[in-house]
Amino acid sequence: MTDKQRAQLAKQTDLAQRMAQHGVNLVDCPDCGSTLLHETNEADISCPFCGFESEPADFPDHFYEGFEQSAEFQDND
């Protein structure tokens, strides 16, 4: 991964944090893996794709700090 790519990916985390400050979170469904938005003041999240319902703690943030270092984004060249 290039430095530019790493910076661009880090920016996704920044933008996700900015959304969270406005009460909207981008998370992943732990059941079907879909990415969805939810309001941070909601007591429970219901996945619009599979119907899974649980508390926000069960839905991991889609972009979290340091995610760009994770193995998911490997250099192919």
Ligand SMILES: [Zn+2]
């Ligand atoms: Zn789901």
